[in-house]
Amino acid sequence: MDTVRQILDRKGNAVWSIAPGATVYEAVELMAEKGIGALMVVSDGRLSGVMSERDYARKVILKGRSSHEVRVAEIMSHPVISVTPDHTRDECLRIASLHRIRHLPVLDGEALVGVVSMGDLVKAIIEQQQQTIEHLTNYIGGKYPA
Secondary structure, rough: OOOHHHHHHHOOOOOEEEOOEEHHHHHHHHHHHHHOOOEEEEOEEEEEEEEEEHHHHHHHHHHOOOOOOEEHHHHHHHHOOOOOOEEEHHHHHHHHHHHOEEEEEEEEEEEEEEEEHHHHHHHHHHHHHHHHHHHHHHHHHOOOOO
């Protein structure tokens, strides 16, 4: 079973972040530019929160607030639910489902080393299933090494 470390090895460990004092508009602009659904909020080199499209929709748009005036710190989700590189794919799925979140920051000690999304976890499941199907097909077809 895949660990977070293996998933990050395949997908990369790029992390997009923003400062808590930035405006929500700047955050949404960066998310749109990078094609991502959440940003890690980092202050003094430490993870202090996560700002997602959901936070923006529920805490700015639906409340009639201005994204040019509201600061990321006002709407970010915290405390942060995170995982380590040693968590398994299934553990991450349980954690994300339990907390109803789509992005899990990956911390190695206090260092932010990556982010796994529900999409990354589902992709890992699909890749594993494809490998299993290929192995079974080869076995049934007699191509399996003896």
